Amino acid sequence: MTEKPCPCRARDSEPLPYAQCCAPILEAGSTAPTAEALMRARYSAYALGKIDFLYDSLAPESQHDFDRKAVQHWSSQSQWLGLEILSTEGGQPGDKEGYVEFVAHFSLDGKEQAHRERSKFRADEANGWCFLEEANRKPTPVVKGDQPGRNDPCPCGSGKKFKKCCALAA
Numbered sequence: 001m002t003e004k005p006c007p008c009r010a011r012d013s014e015p016l017p018y019a020q021c022c023a024p025i026l027e028a029g030s031t032a033p034t035a036e037a038l039m040r041a042r043y044s045a046y047a048l049g050k051i052d053f054l055y056d057s058l059a060p061e062s063q064h065d066f067d068r069k070a071v072q073h074w075s076s077q078s079q080w081l082g083l084e085i086l087s088t089e090g091g092q093p094g095d096k097e098g099y100v101e102f103v104a105h106f107s108l109d110g111k112e113q114a115h116r117e118r119s120k121f122r123a124d125e126a127n128g129w130c131f132l133e134e135a136n137r138k139p140t141p142v143v144k145g146d147q148p149g150r151n152d153p154c155p156c157g158s159g160k161k162f163k164k165c166c167a168l169a170a
Helices: 035-048 051-056 060-065 068-077
Strands: 078-090 097-108 111-124 128-134
Touching: 035 051, 035 068, 035 078, 035 097, 035 111, 035 128, 051 068, 060 128, 068 078
Parallel strands: none
Antiparallel strands: 078 097, 097 111, 111 128
16 A cells, blocks of 8 residues: 655655655644745645644744635645745754745646745744745746746746736736
8 A cells, every 4th residue: 555645745756655744743743843844744734724734833923814714715725736845045953044935836726826935934942943924035936928927926026926016017
């Protein structure tokens, strides 16, 4: 019997079994050892509908605008296709903060999509790693065709998502 692959699997590599990857964090309450491990666990939580984990893994100051209903809807209506880690900065054991740039691949309403983001994480001795905020640093946008997707960084370099910047002018 083959073990179930972890939802966070990289798209072009052999995925780890869920039991060896994100399950200890999501099922057994282990703390993530790195910012990347927490990012992977958060992706897997979306794929598995573990909404409480998504809320609990937010920094306390980031929990105020958590929209449980919208997160539950996105989680349950999407087919999660894999997580691609593009880069990490800091976020190792002993660090106080770290950044993870990633692309979350999913399908919604039969259409494959990719959400690219650079996220900031913080660690403290009491709670381990937590997600703090999206931290745009004018990354290269993911462009499909001749226009970026609505959640991609705006190509004008503002650091905002396209939908909150130049898409408003279009």
